[in-house]
Amino acid sequence: MIERIAGIVVPIFLVVVVGYLYGRKHAPDMEAANRINMDVFTPFLILSVFASRPLNLGDYAPLALAGILVTLVPGIGAWLLARAMGVQWKTFVPPMMFRNSGNMGLPLFLFTFGEQYMPAAVILFIVENTLHFTVGMWMLNPGTRLLQVLRNPMILAAIGGLVIAGSGISLPDWLVRSLELLGDIAVPLMLFALGVRLVNLDLAGWRIGLVSAVAAPILGVIIAWPLAVGFGLSPVQQGMLILFGALPPAVLNYLVAERYNQQPEQVAAMVLFSNAASLVVMPLVLAWVLGGL
Secondary structure (H helix, E strand, O other), X not given: OHHHHHXXXXXXXXXXXXXXXXXXXXXXXXXXXXXXXXXXXXXXXXXXXXXXXXXXXXXXXXXXXXXXXXXXXXXXHHHHHHHHHOOOHHHHHHHHHOEOHHHHHHHHHHHHHOHHHHHXXXXXXXXXXXXXXXXXHHHHOOOOOHHHHHOOHHHHHHHHHHHHHHHOOOOOHXXXXXXXXXXXXHHHHHHHHXXXXXXXXXXXXXXXXXXXXXXXXXXXXXXXXXXXXXXXXXXHHHHHHHHHHHOOEOOHHHXXXXXXXXXXXXXXXXXXXHXXXXXXXXXXXXXXXXXXX
């Protein structure tokens, strides 16, 4: 069991460590690379997953619904916790809801369950990102327009991928391979960028950072666990949903907070402390999940 967990976790965190070490030495500006990854490589990853294998979308409907609940319901507990701590709910709640299903989730699911389960991983990724670009944006800015959301490349890729899968369209091999080639860049670049981001870990926000590092996986898992059983998911999908609930806050939370000037330094502490704490949290959750398979 320990060897299997190490085989999953070590490759992920080695890439993060490489990004961290490179970031400390060279302090690269990753803004352009991150934008390209979000606008180009990740959308192609989504398309390639749907285009490379036949899918019955109905098989993933319970998982998608469970993913929606695992994303949204922890917001209630986070709101109560924010009130108890005396912090602004707009600062604390979104990071507790919207998880690192890209940088951390996709590689974690890939190494844990294998390439054949990537469609399920992408479904959870699409669910989380769609909710983040709709509900999450609305929470910080009620004036957010739906048209702006629909222009997001990842949302467009998700729609395109679902159309391909739902219609049974078979793309030519050369096109599928091209999509895969571009999509394969996304996950390593996500992990490397996460390592670079950890260089800027700000200890000034250690209190809210530590609280979020503990609260995020607990709030997610206590919702995901009963849903995984109650929705009648397969053992693998149950494990995926529990891992999804345990993921740390997404880096995108910081970018959104910065855009709307919603205490971005506090949100950065929450994101960075929680992602650093996942070095301990994720092996523990993996041991639990793998023990049940």
